[in-house]
Amino acid sequence: MRAVQQANLEKYSSGMSHAPDVPFAETPLDQDGDLLHVKETKLQTCCFQLTIMFKTQCSRLNGLFGLRIKQKLVECGSRCNQTACGVVLIRKRATPKWITYQHLNFLKRQYVSKNLGELHQRAAPKQVTTLPDVDENHVDEIRVQRIPTIKAEDEHLSTLDVVSEPPKITTTKSDETPHVHVETDEAKDARLDRQWKLLKVEAAELPDIYGRLAKIKLTALVVTTAAAGYAMAPVPFDPVIFLAACLGTGLASSAANSINQYFEVPFDSNMNRTKNRPLVRGQISPLHAVTFALACGVPGVALLTCAINPLTGFLGALNIVLYTCCYTPLKRLTIANTWAGAVVGAIPPVMGWTAATGCLDPGALVLGGFLYSWQFPHFNALSWNLREDYSRGGYRMMSVTHPAMCRRVALRHSAALLGLAASAPALGVTTWTFPLVSLPINAYITLLAFRFYRQGDRSSARKLFFCSLWHLPMLLLLALTCKKPLDSGEASDS
Numbered sequence: 001m002r003a004v005q006q007a008n009l010e011k012y013s014s015g016m017s018h019a020p021d022v023p024f025a026e027t028p029l030d031q032d033g034d035l036l037h038v039k040e041t042k043l044q045t046c047c048f049q050l051t052i053m054f055k056t057q058c059s060r061l062n063g064l065f066g067l068r069i070k071q072k073l074v075e076c077g078s079r080c081n082q083t084a085c086g087v088v089l090i091r092k093r094a095t096p097k098w099i100t101y102q103h104l105n106f107l108k109r110q111y112v113s114k115n116l117g118e119l120h121q122r123a124a125p126k127q128v129t130t131l132p133d134v135d136e137n138h139v140d141e142i143r144v145q146r147i148p149t150i151k152a153e154d155e156h157l158s159t160l161d162v163v164s165e166p167p168k169i170t171t172t173k174s175d176e177t178p179h180v181h182v183e184t185d186e187a188k189d190a191r192l193d194r195q196w197k198l199l200k201v202e203a204a205e206l207p208d209i210y211g212r213l214a215k216i217k218l219t220a221l222v223v224t225t226a227a228a229g230y231a232m233a234p235v236p237f238d239p240v241i242f243l244a245a246c247l248g249t250g251l252a253s254s255a256a257n258s259i260n261q262y263f264e265v266p267f268d269s270n271m272n273r274t275k276n277r278p279l280v281r282g283q284i285s286p287l288h289a290v291t292f293a294l295a296c297g298v299p300g301v302a303l304l305t306c307a308i309n310p311l312t313g314f315l316g317a318l319n320i321v322l323y324t325c326c327y328t329p330l331k332r333l334t335i336a337n338t339w340a341g342a343v344v345g346a347i348p349p350v351m352g353w354t355a356a357t358g359c360l361d362p363g364a365l366v367l368g369g370f371l372y373s374w375q376f377p378h379f380n381a382l383s384w385n386l387r388e389d390y391s392r393g394g395y396r397m398m399s400v401t402h403p404a405m406c407r408r409v410a411l412r413h414s415a416a417l418l419g420l421a422a423s424a425p426a427l428g429v430t431t432w433t434f435p436l437v438s439l440p441i442n443a444y445i446t447l448l449a450f451r452f453y454r455q456g457d458r459s460s461a462r463k464l465f466f467c468s469l470w471h472l473p474m475l476l477l478l479a480l481t482c483k484k485p486l487d488s489g490e491a492s493d494s
Contacts, residue, residue, distance in 0.1 A: 222253040254300075332394055
């Protein structure tokens with residue numbers, strides 16, 4: 001045993017050319033001669049570690065520093081391997097889908113995805129609990145035999161015998177008709193109305209659906225302002241150009257409103273004000289709505305460009321882009337959407353002016369300024385009473401996030417209408433009687449805006465909103481009656 005020990009020590013210390021001599025204490029064997037002492041084993045381990053440390057060549061990294069470098073390299077290699085495997089796995093799991101324009105970052109949603117040439121609407125079917133079917137011929141009842149009452153004359157039966165007998169349970173087939181819940185016709189109709197079902201579009205309902213999809217009332221207001229801009233232009237009236245301008249503006253407005261509803265379906269479903277729109281209720285498919293928008297927008301812009309002039313067509317196309325690609329996504333991002341929407345509303349009277357004159361004059365900017373300033377008291381008062389709806393839909397409106405600013409902006413732009421009315425005759429759009437005759441209505445809406453600013457309640461907001469509904473048509477009508485007459489030389493040149 002000592003010979004084996006001495007050979008191992010010589011083997012371990014053979015490469016220690018630079019190592020000092022390590023004293024080795026011989027440890028006696030046990031009585032049986034089969035085990036070494038524990039101290040001798042520890043000494044062997046220490047000698048082996050010293051051998052490894054001093055045997056390494058100078059050109060290699062040694063000690064704790066080399067060990068740490070090796071561990072770092074191993075970890076980096078395993079991490080790179082896992083990253084490569086993860087990329088390959090993600091590539092294998094990816095489903096082949098066409099990337100549509102709805103995957104853009106600013107839209108923040110994916111409503112329709114195209115997979116293998118089919119369009120799918122992402123609406124999970126509603127789980128409906130149905131009544132279980134009951135078979136009247138297979139009804140079993142469990143009958144338990146009752147224990148008879150113990151009488152005094154039954155002396156041969158003891159109480160112990162009666163208690164010890166277990167009750168007999170028998171399963172017999174019942175001949176009686178079980179109680180089955182009968183559903184009435186009214187309850188059945190109500191249950192079916194709550195279920196998801198495929199709605200078939202009938203041809204007789206399409207005009208009403210198209211009217212709500214195009215927001216026919218808002219489109220009528222846009223066409224009215226465009227007609228007022230055409231009528232205020234200092235040129236002779238041409239009925240053909242007038243009708244073409246009104247038709248093209250209406251088609252462009254219908255296209256913009258349809259695309260707006262198409263993008264806002266998930267958010268409109270959370271608002272009481274918009275939950276009955278055609279796309280939210282599923283009366284038409286999203287593809288049908290987009291087709292209708294294209295059928296309105298392309299001919300409308302083409303009509304304004306070819307039949308009127310390129311400037312008016314450019315303004316129509318710009319208004320569609322601003323409404324769908326700027327105002328619509330900004331409603332969920334920042335309160336600046338109100339100012340973007342005001343610019344969109346100010347463009348139609350400018351389009352009417354350019355349709356008549358073919359150029360941008362200061363008179364067009366005055367009419368656009370009327371519409372721009374009018375929209376703030378109108379919309380801020382409307383959104384004040386719809387704060388809960390807008391908050392539930394996720395829209396960032398001034399009335400929701402900045403209520404004090406909402407009231408200040410309404411008052412500021414109501415007062416701006418007084419200055420715009422005074423600038424109209426200075427720029428040669430109207431006569432000097434227009435600021436005087438429009439002073440009462442402008443002062444009244446400013447007074448209501450001031451009350452809304454001071455009180456900030458639903459009543460003052462409602463009064464300001466209803467005043468704005470008749471204020472704009474009255475203001476445009478007064479401007480038309482006070483229009484500056486054409487000179488004889490200008491009329492002959494036109």
